[in-house]
Amino acid sequence: MKWSLPALAALLLFYPFILTGPFYWDIGVAFLLAAISASAWNIVGGYAGQVSVGHSMFFGVGAYTPLLFYHLWGLPPVAGVPAGMLVSLALAVAIGMPTFRLQGHYFSMATIAVAELIRIFVGTWDLVGAAIGLQGPAVGRAWWDLTFRSELPYYYIFLAVLAVVLYTTFEVERSRFGYYLRAIKAGERAARSLGVPVRATKLKALMLSAVFTSVAGSLYSIKTGFIDPESGFGILVSVQMVIVAALGGAATLFGPLIGALLLVPLQTATNTWFGGGGSGLTYxxxxxxxxxxxxxxxxGMHEWWQHVAPRLMRRSHAA
Amino acid sequence: MLLAQVIVGGLLLGAIYALFSSGLTLIWGMMNFINFAHGEFVMLGMYVALLVVVWLGGGPATFGFAAAFALFVLGVIVYASLIRHVMRGPMLAQILSTFGLALLLRYTAFWIFSANFVSLPQVSLSGTLNVGGILMPVPQLVAGVAAIALTLGLHLLLTRTTVGSQLLAVAEDRNAAMLMGIRPDRMQALAWGLAAGSAGIAGALMAVSYPWSPSVGETFGLTAFVVVTLGGFGSVPGAMYAGLIIGLIQALSAYWLGPIYKDIVVYALFAALLWLRPQGLMGKA
Known part of the structure; x- marks a missing residue:
């Protein structure tokens, strides 16, 4: 177990050289993006136990601002990333403040309704391209436009961001804030009676989660160079985050990675087998x-493994 | 005159909103459980109506009853096979169960019925009624009146009958109800059946006058959330008033602002409600 973390890091670092070629690199980038967004979701949906089913609103905001900065002022898309983070932060406060007073179901409902509201609204708003969406620079003017022909630079940028998100989650896990989160998840009333500032803690978790989700959205749109309401704010964006985190193991550090590892190849496979009609079957x-x-x-798989592993061990000992 | 007609149309559609939202609010009131697949139940009710009309023929009474019955059975099956096992589990399982179900039903419907809009073939209901210069299409009038009657019927069932008392007893205190000889499992299965059945018949009533595709489930599900939030969670009369109000607001905003804004206005209202009065018009926080 001691070597698992360095081994994982080495595997992710050298993956593009183990499996070479655009096809595998593309899968690698998709894996990293899924892992980043699911890890970001995990902070509020997993650790705090506040199940958001509308996280696409933060992803979409993060995805739109870089291309909007380019579209309106010709700035390099990267310049829009901090703006996206700020807007996502404000959005998190606007949703968290009222709903965290109420039972957990309210939050879930509010997230899906607000995400849908934004999706429809963006689809009618001409400034952000309405239903057609926005495009990034077709040909990079310089390196800071981050338009690479190869997948390789994106792979390492995404990997660096994933490392930051995971490290932050790791620090959160160990901190007092992390204990608060677990206490709230185990029982809000009990946590409050022990002096845990419940609302403030939940809000902080949502804000942190929103900022990282926004960055994930920015990475997506900068890499693809294109965004429309459905690929930014669509419900399937939220679904992807929830399912990746829950499949691997919500409220665990590496759960989202495991989830992405299982789901992204599965998605690629169904899309290849069933062609264009495959997306429906995927869902x-x-x-x-x-x-x-x-x-x-x-x-998720994390807990399943904890049930199964001891039994396997016992069997191998007995044999 | 046109405005009066818009108002009447909004109220008639709102009556159907009231009917399917009362199913959602019933589940919430009974067991503090949000059904994310409720809109998909409405959508399935529409397709059941279509299949019955195409294969068997028959009037609104036939396909309305068929949709109610089919969805009642589905509701009971969903409760027995899924909800019963997750309802006392972690929050994540509660929310994911019906959220996943919604996706499953929606995309299976896309797969079977395709994304194209369909509508019921001309049924026995047609024509328009002229009441003091306001033109009312008979199908919408019948559907709206039937929806209000059914919502009231559900309310009376809950408040005036033995079964209703048993349902409310389980909602109030599961253990105490059990001591009184009520089987909570059976009552909760019945609640899911009634909720899904009301969604099914609401779908059938709507299918009479509006074309639809599998994607309407998402819209109706969100509409039901807004109605239930406005009316207060767990309150059937609240859902009725709120359904009528939401129908009216939608019709007026489509009339004054343009059809694309009708959903935006309703969802924005939902966001405002969350800030100002999350317990709704008739609810207790």
Whole structure:
């Protein structure tokens, strides 16, 4: 176990040289993006136990601002990233303040409704391209436009961001803030009676989560050079985050990585097997996986493994 | 005159909102559980109506009853196979269960029925009624009146009958109800059946006058959230008033601002409600 972390880091660092070629690099980048957004979701949805089903609003904001900065003022898209983070932060406060007074279901409902509100609104707003969306620079003017022909630079940029998100989560886990989160998740009333500032802690978790989700959105749009309401704010963006985190194991540091490791290749496979019509089947599959997870193993693969591993060990000892 | 007609149209659609939202609020009131798949139940009710009309023929009474019955059965199955096992589990499992179900139903419907809009073939209901210069299409009038009657019926069932008392007893205190010889599991299954059934028949009533595709489930689900939040969680009369109000607001904002704004106005109202009065018109926080 001691070597698992360096081994994981080495594997992620050298992956592009183990499996070479654009096809595998593309999968690698998709894996990293899924892992980043799910890790960001995990902070509020997993650790704090406040299940957001509308995280696409932060992803979408983060995805739109870089291309909007380019579209309006011809600035390099990267310049829009901090603006996206700020808007996401404000959005998190606007949603968290009222709903965190109420039971957890309110938050879930509010997130899905607000995400949908923004999606429809952006789809009618001409300044941000309405239903057509926005495009980034077709050809990079200089390196700071971050338009690379190869997937490789994106892979390492995304990897660096993933490292930051995971390190932050790790620090949160160990801190007093992390204990507060676990206390709230275990029982809000009990936590409050022990002096945990419940609302402030939940709000802080949402703000942190929103900022990272926004960055994930920015990475996506800068790499793709294109964004529209559906790929930024669509419900399937939120679904992806929830399912990746829950499948791997919500409220665990590496759960989202495991989830992305299982889901991204699966998605690539269904899309290749079924062609263009595959996306529909992918979402039927997603729905089925989510239902089965909720019914049988809400702790995800992480908890499942903790049940299974000791039994396997015992068997190998006995043999 | 045109404004009066818009108002009447909004109220008639609002009556249907009231009907399917009362199902959502019933589940919430009974077991503090939000059903994210409720809009998909409405959507399935519409397709059941279509299939019955195409295969078996028959009037609104036939396909309305068929949709209610099919969705009642689905509701009971969903409760018995899924909800019963997650409702006392972690929050994540509670929310993911019906959220996943919503995706499963929605995309299966896309797969089977395609994304194209469909509408019911001309049924026996048609024509318009002229009441003092206000033109009312008969199908919408019948659907609206039926929806209000059914919502009131559900309310009376809950407040005036033995079964209703048993349902409320389970909602109030599961253990105490059990000591009184009520089986909570059976009552909760019944609640899910009634909730899904009301969504199904509401879908069938709407199918009479509006075209639809599998994507409407998402819109109706969110509409039901807004109605239930406005009316107060757990209150059937609240859902009725709020349904009518939301229908009216939608019709007026479509009339004054343009059709694309009708959903934006409603969701913005929801956001405002969360800030100002999260317990709704008739709810207790």
């Amino acid at each position: 039927i599959l997603y729905g089925g996986i989510i239902v089965l997870l909720a019914r049988f193993e809400p702790g």
